[in-house]
Amino acid sequence: MCDVFDLDELDYSDGLSAEVIEEWDSLSHIxxxxxxxxxxxxxxxxxxxxxxxxxxxxxxSIAAHIG
Known part of the structure; x- marks a missing residue:
């Protein structure tokens, strides 16, 4: 996530979304x-x-795919 969104650090939580991460736009989502x-x-x-x-x-979804 840090690489894609060009962040130095990130406090991960399951609730992270585009509303929380300013750099998260449609292109970075893809x-x-x-x-x-x-x-x-x-x-x-x-x-x-x-x-x-x-x-x-x-x-x-990842967990469901990898079992």
Whole structure:
């Protein structure tokens, strides 16, 4: 997340969202999703991506994909 959003540090929580991280815009959102997909070796469906409103939603989806 720090690399994608160009942050020096980040206090992680499942509730992080675009409203909390000023650098989180539509382009960085796409870069973030692509980075996660590359790191874990799978692709999210469009419906999954649309359902991500906070980082915790993304984490839950990753866990479901990797079992």
């Amino acid at each position: 870069r973030f999703i692509v980075a996660v997909e590359k790191r874990f070796g799978f692709r999210f469906s469009s419906a999954e991506i649309e359902g991500f409103s906070k980082v915790g939603d993304l984490v839950d």
